[in-house]
Amino acid sequence: MMRRLVVNNVLHRPIRTIVSVIAVGVEVALVILIVGLTSGLLQETAKRIEGIGADIMLQPPSASVFLAFSGAHMPIKIADKLRELRYVQAVAPVLLQFSSSGGVDIIYGIDPKSFRDVSSGFVFLEGHDMREPNDILLDDWAAKAKHATVDSTFRVLDHDFHVAGIVEHGKGARMFVPLSTLQDLSGSRDKASLFFIKCTRPDHTQAVMDEMRPIFPGYEIRPLKDFLSLMTASNLPGLDAFITSMIALAVSIGFLVILLSMYTTVIERTRDIGVLKSIGASKGYIIRALLGESALICVIGIAVGIAMSYAGRAAFLSSFPTLSILITPDWIVRSALIALAGGLLGASYPAWLASRKDAIEALSYD
């Protein structure tokens, strides 16, 4: 009977219900998409770096695991020193350049031969490797997003590059230019942002790292097999706070809409509340009925929100193919619980008000 009362009440004012459901849906979708976008980008970046196939990454002291935030450069001669170490098979210096023209990109300046030695080379979908100073390689996602084709001119860093090849994604960056060209363009002659090191065998990684530490005191020496675990929002200053703020904002939307919706419901149904009291409904019964309505709206809103998340992801990826949005069951459940808790909290004040209404005043309400 309670279920019937709740369902009928929710259906009684369809527009108000639809607005509330959409608000909860937006709340859920915002949480899922914000977290999904953040974790998707982090995970995708980590996978790309792991995909290079190196065993160790050397960065300057205090450099961030988030490569785009590492501005310090090291002398390129460090590569020679690294190559002298036991169990080191190959070393690839990489200069990173952040570009914000036409999107947010990190460009790798690489020496094709040493990068190939470390990464086992690119898989070319079209074209060929860089041969000239102005050659650029794009991965398939970047080529699609920027509508670039082999042999076309591609402008980045205020420089016209020739698209020499399109490679399979998953090798660190989405754009690769010759190391020397990027050094010239960025005024970092004979500098590198990091070094990828390939050991003779993966189980030599620890030995190489142990040997590197006294030679490069204070430098960031990271095994790449752990890179994925380091790429979390908590390791990026401010990102956690940003995510928390966005979630709080989303929850506030749901909370306020449910609060307002249930408040108007209680006002509108004042007489019904009086009737329920007159037939012996307890305060708890009235609270349960109103919280039940809110819970039903939330459950529908959560389903709508999950659908909106997938639709939103599809829309985002169609417009920005290089984006990665990771929708995980874990965050679907969390966002659902957050929305449900917010909705119930939003409805609890109106429900409490309703339960305390004076029965006689309620019965005479017009």
Added chain:
Amino acid sequence: MAITTTIRPPAEALLSTRELRVEPIVVTENLWKLYHAGKVEVPALRGVNFRVLPGEFVSVMGPSGCGKSSLLYVIGGLAQASRGHVLVDGNDLAAMSDAERTKLRRHKIGFVFQRFNLLPTLDARGNIAIAQHIYGDGFDPHRFEVITKMLGLTERLKHRPSEMSGGEQQRVAIARAIVNEPKIILADEPTGNLDTQNSEIVLSMLSQLNKELGQTIIMITHNPEAAAYSGRVVHMRDGVIVDGVPAD
């Protein structure tokens, strides 16, 4: 508090030719109800002494604002007495908490209102069944069928209040009031919003409930014709009962 009274039995169902000694089901003693209009206290009831015996059908009449509805609401536990005692089936409402009065109302009292007061989102079946649900024993199909058949609602159960006439709505309200077999029906101007024909139907049904099932009914009314259906008429004026109190 045990109060007994000796009366000539009002309901034929309980009658025998000899006098009976019966405990009243409703007793008010020096009952006061004060409302607050800002800082001013407005007395709605000024020391009402009133008794109703089990199986009685009592009408309370009086001009608007004389305290009839207040008396009904205090007896029904919807309002707390400001002073005095209200005993319903031996329970002193004045000493009970809101939750206790709610429980008593749920089990022992059925309300019928002038404006029907059906829940607009539920159909007739739902409006009756919700009283059973709140009562706590769940849906009793047998009792439900008996009541709806008796009130001629069998064909209207799937209709919502907005799809029913006033008379039908009031019959649903009566069904809701009696479905849990309460000891007392409190009817607040039950024919106030009905035409003559429907008023007669509703009053006949209340009278039938009283005569055939021995249902205690206290009815507020302005209408002497409606009051004529009851066994006893009590008149109120300025918050007090001016006549009709049975002799001790």
